[in-house]
Structure formats: C-alpha cells, structure tokens
Amino acid sequence: MTPVINAAGSFTPLGVSRSSFQVAQSAAKALQSFFVINELQALASERLSTFCGCEAAAVTHCVSAAITQAVAACIAGTDPDAVAALPDPQGRANAVVIPEVHCVNYGHPLTTDIRLAGATVIRAGGEDACSLRDIEKALDQPGVCCLLLVSSRLTTIQDLDMRGAVGAARRRGIPVVIDGAAQDMRIGDLLGTGADAVLVSAHKYMASPTAGLVLGTRAFVERFRAQEVGVGRAMKPSKEAIVGVLAALEERQAQDPHAWRQEQDRKVAMAVALLGHCPGIHATAEPDPVGMPFQRVRVRFLKGANVARTVVQNLKAGRPSIWVMEHQLDQGVIMLELVALTEDEIRQVIEAIRFALAAQAPR
Structure with missing residues (x-):
C-alpha cells in the first residue's frame, strides 16, 4: 500500500x-x-x-x-x-x-x-x-x-x-x-x-x-x-x-476549543515561515471561507500553473505520496490543510515542495 x-x-x-x-x-x-x-x-x-x-x-x-x-x-x-x-x-x-x-x-x-x-x-x-x-x-x-x-x-x-x-x-x-x-x-x-x-x-x-x-x-x-x-x-x-x-x-x-485553535494557528504559522525560504513561491495563511475555526496555507507558484501542476505530480509520485488541495491549480495555487498532520509530517511536506521546485530549476 x-x-x-x-x-x-x-x-x-x-x-x-x-x-x-x-x-x-x-x-x-x-x-x-x-x-x-x-x-x-x-x-x-x-x-x-x-x-x-x-x-x-x-x-x-x-x-x-x-x-x-x-x-x-x-x-x-x-x-x-x-x-x-x-x-x-x-x-x-x-x-x-x-x-x-x-x-x-x-x-x-x-x-x-x-x-x-x-x-x-x-x-x-x-x-x-x-x-x-x-x-x-x-x-x-x-x-x-x-x-x-x-x-x-x-x-x-x-x-x-x-x-x-x-x-x-x-x-x-x-x-x-x-x-x-x-x-x-x-x-x-x-x-x-x-x-x-x-x-x-x-x-x-x-x-x-x-x-x-x-x-x-x-x-x-x-x-x-x-x-x-x-x-x-x-x-x-x-x-x-x-x-x-x-x-x-x-x-x-x-476538547478545549481555544487551545485547539491555537495549536492549528501555530502549525500554519510554522509552515508559512518555512515556505518563506523556498524560492519561487509565496505562502500565506488563509481563513476557512465558511467560518470553520482554522486556517489553511495558500501557496502561490510565481511561475504559474504549469509549475504548480508539475510540483503536485511530483508530490503524489513520491514516497510517502503527498496530496494537497488542487481546486485552484489553474491559478497556480495549491492549499495545504494541516489540521490532521503532525509537525514532522508538515516538515516532510515542505521539504518535498522545496525538492520538487529545485528539480525544475534551470541548471
């Protein structure tokens, strides 16, 4: 599997x-x-x-x-x-x-x-x-x-x-x-x-x-x-x-709702900060559009949708296979929902994005 x-x-x-x-x-x-x-x-x-x-x-x-x-x-x-x-x-x-x-x-x-x-x-x-x-x-x-x-x-x-x-x-x-x-x-x-x-x-x-x-x-x-x-x-x-x-x-x-939300905010802030060191992307925190009490990470690929699609393909092809939200892919954007992820998994996701971007860089 x-x-x-x-x-x-x-x-x-x-x-x-x-x-x-x-x-x-x-x-x-x-x-x-x-x-x-x-x-x-x-x-x-x-x-x-x-x-x-x-x-x-x-x-x-x-x-x-x-x-x-x-x-x-x-x-x-x-x-x-x-x-x-x-x-x-x-x-x-x-x-x-x-x-x-x-x-x-x-x-x-x-x-x-x-x-x-x-x-x-x-x-x-x-x-x-x-x-x-x-x-x-x-x-x-x-x-x-x-x-x-x-x-x-x-x-x-x-x-x-x-x-x-x-x-x-x-x-x-x-x-x-x-x-x-x-x-x-x-x-x-x-x-x-x-x-x-x-x-x-x-x-x-x-x-x-x-x-x-x-x-x-x-x-x-x-x-x-x-x-x-x-x-x-x-x-x-x-x-x-x-x-x-x-x-x-x-x-x-x-569950303590306030503590839970703080933990979700902390994970998102960590991910945005780490993604900030990746060239070619712009990462921000984005609230849920209908009011669920957590944010997601919005990752915009500065070179557009083709780069975003290739990164998504590479993420899925890896081991572990990493899946992201793709509903804005045509705009060169992916979303990361981190609610269910551990800190170690979040770091693996970011490292995989960094690696996929580096693989596309001109040599």
Missing part, C-alpha cells in the same frame, strides 16, 4: 481522517459485541442533541446517504406505504429546490443524492448568483417538498442569505435541510438558521468511523428514521460506527 501524507483535508479518496486510539478501540470493541441498534440510536440521539442543542438526532452511513434519506423523509413522511414505494413518489410532492450555486460535486454530483430518493431537482438562481427572490420563485413552483441548502467551501458563492432562505421556506410550510458535511464545528450556526435538519459528517473533523449525523427537530428525525425500512435500508450505520461516533463525541466534548 502507498504511504500517504494528507494535506488535502477531509478528502474521501484518502480515507478522510485518522481516528484516535480511543475511538478506534471503542469501534473495535463494538465489533465483538451485539447491540439492540434502536437503543444505540436512542443513546446517540440523546447525547448528540444535548451537545449540539437540537431536539433529536440520528446516525446514518454518511452525509451523501443522509441527503437521500432526508429527501425521502420529505416525500414520504412516516406513511409506511409511501416509504415502501420510494423511489416511486406515487404522485406525492417530490421536487427539491436547491440554489444552482449549491449544486456542488463532492466526487459525484450532489443532485444524484437527491434523485436517488425519487425526487426531481429545481435549481434556483444561476451559476454565479442566487437571490432570495430566486429561491422564493422556485419554492412557489408546484410539487415542492423540500429546500436543500449547502454550507461548504466548494459552493461558488458564500454570501447567500441562509436565514432568509430558511424563513421563506418555512412561511410556505416547506421543510429545510442543510448539508453541512464538513462543518461539524459550526453546527450551532447552522441550526440557528431555523432549518429542520442539519447534516454533518462525523468522520471528518470528529474523526469517527464513517457516519453521517442528522441533527434537527424531533418530528423531522422521526420522519428520517422511518426511511430505514425503505430507501434508507441501504444506508444504515454499522454498530461500530455508532459506538465510534459516541467515543468521538466524548473527545470533542473534552
């Missing part, structure tokens, strides 16, 4: 995160035990809702699964016949409104998750902008069952009025779901919009086994869990995932 240093963040193709020994041990112990899964779900609901400040919660396989199951909940509710019929909506309202700027691709189109539930997609606004009026116009179309919003650094704009959009849907009696997959440190902000449910990944920055968390109203979580005997059957969480979520939650509760 290829050894990897992951400076690309909570990136699914690299396994997302590294669990602590305690979380891994809890999951391993669960694998050797039997449970009444409904009791585990009830315990998870109690602990997650207490920590997050919502009425109820549930665990599913991942946020991609949670989107499908949440949309199914908006179509079928708790009606057993309707649940069993999906993805055939049988004439029920099944249109999901989503801003065009929120139709992100996490490795596949988010709209695929919507359609898997038997829903159709109504895109509000355009590729570069979405106003509250655009959302209201879409919500007024016939057959709307849900408004889906996305909080992610991958959305093309970050200034959409989330509270206003939620309010517009609620005035029309339309439930609202927010996909906040990588936003588990902003749950309070997202719930504060008034959405019926917020979906986050437990396996990203909480570093649990793979699991999606559904946090919201008691009524919505009941409808969500009703889908477990329908389309949600293929999306069920494992026992070790639920137990691992509970262990990861304990660690998050014990």
Whole structure:
C-alpha cells in the first residue's frame, strides 16, 4: 500500500481522517459485541442533541446517504406505504429546490443524492448568483417538498442569505435541510438558521468511523428514521460506527476549543515561515471561507500553473505520496490543510515542495 501524507483535508479518496486510539478501540470493541441498534440510536440521539442543542438526532452511513434519506423523509413522511414505494413518489410532492450555486460535486454530483430518493431537482438562481427572490420563485413552483441548502467551501458563492432562505421556506410550510458535511464545528450556526435538519459528517473533523449525523427537530428525525425500512435500508450505520461516533463525541466534548485553535494557528504559522525560504513561491495563511475555526496555507507558484501542476505530480509520485488541495491549480495555487498532520509530517511536506521546485530549476 502507498504511504500517504494528507494535506488535502477531509478528502474521501484518502480515507478522510485518522481516528484516535480511543475511538478506534471503542469501534473495535463494538465489533465483538451485539447491540439492540434502536437503543444505540436512542443513546446517540440523546447525547448528540444535548451537545449540539437540537431536539433529536440520528446516525446514518454518511452525509451523501443522509441527503437521500432526508429527501425521502420529505416525500414520504412516516406513511409506511409511501416509504415502501420510494423511489416511486406515487404522485406525492417530490421536487427539491436547491440554489444552482449549491449544486456542488463532492466526487459525484450532489443532485444524484437527491434523485436517488425519487425526487426531481429545481435549481434556483444561476451559476454565479442566487437571490432570495430566486429561491422564493422556485419554492412557489408546484410539487415542492423540500429546500436543500449547502454550507461548504466548494459552493461558488458564500454570501447567500441562509436565514432568509430558511424563513421563506418555512412561511410556505416547506421543510429545510442543510448539508453541512464538513462543518461539524459550526453546527450551532447552522441550526440557528431555523432549518429542520442539519447534516454533518462525523468522520471528518470528529474523526469517527464513517457516519453521517442528522441533527434537527424531533418530528423531522422521526420522519428520517422511518426511511430505514425503505430507501434508507441501504444506508444504515454499522454498530461500530455508532459506538465510534459516541467515543468521538466524548473527545470533542473534552476538547478545549481555544487551545485547539491555537495549536492549528501555530502549525500554519510554522509552515508559512518555512515556505518563506523556498524560492519561487509565496505562502500565506488563509481563513476557512465558511467560518470553520482554522486556517489553511495558500501557496502561490510565481511561475504559474504549469509549475504548480508539475510540483503536485511530483508530490503524489513520491514516497510517502503527498496530496494537497488542487481546486485552484489553474491559478497556480495549491492549499495545504494541516489540521490532521503532525509537525514532522508538515516538515516532510515542505521539504518535498522545496525538492520538487529545485528539480525544475534551470541548471
């Protein structure tokens, strides 16, 4: 197997995160035990809702699964016949409104998750902008069952009025779901919009086994869990995932947020300082665009995108294989996320960048 240093963040193709020994041990112990899964779900609901400040919660396989199951909940509710019929909506309202700027691709189109539930997609606004009026116009179309919003650094704009959009849907009696997959440190902000449910990944920055968390109203979580005997059957969480979520939650509760942020700032400052000695690049600290409490390192290659691409190729080809964020590569920029990395790994990344740059220098 290829050894990897992951400076690309909570990136699914690299396994997302590294669990602590305690979380891994809890999951391993669960694998050797039997449970009444409904009791585990009830315990998870109690602990997650207490920590997050919502009425109820549930665990599913991942946020991609949670989107499908949440949309199914908006179509079928708790009606057993309707649940069993999906993805055939049988004439029920099944249109999901989503801003065009929120139709992100996490490795596949988010709209695929919507359609898997038997829903159709109504895109509000355009590729570069979405106003509250655009959302209201879409919500007024016939057959709307849900408004889906996305909080992610991958959305093309970050200034959409989330509270206003939620309010517009609620005035029309339309439930609202927010996909906040990588936003588990902003749950309070997202719930504060008034959405019926917020979906986050437990396996990203909480570093649990793979699991999606559904946090919201008691009524919505009941409808969500009703889908477990329908389309949600293929999306069920494992026992070790639920137990691992509970262990990861304990660690998050014990964490000192201020000290954690200071440590992240220290790592970023160290990396920027070390990269400052590398000719041909300009490194700066950059805050997360949607408000997660850490910075990333922005590395701009002064000779442009071709040099940046070659460096990225060389980083991946090395041992260990080093992966970085490439979404700005066409601009000659890479991003380094250091949250999961040790100081030694950060130094290895910087040395590899230095070596890759030196290999391109004229001789």
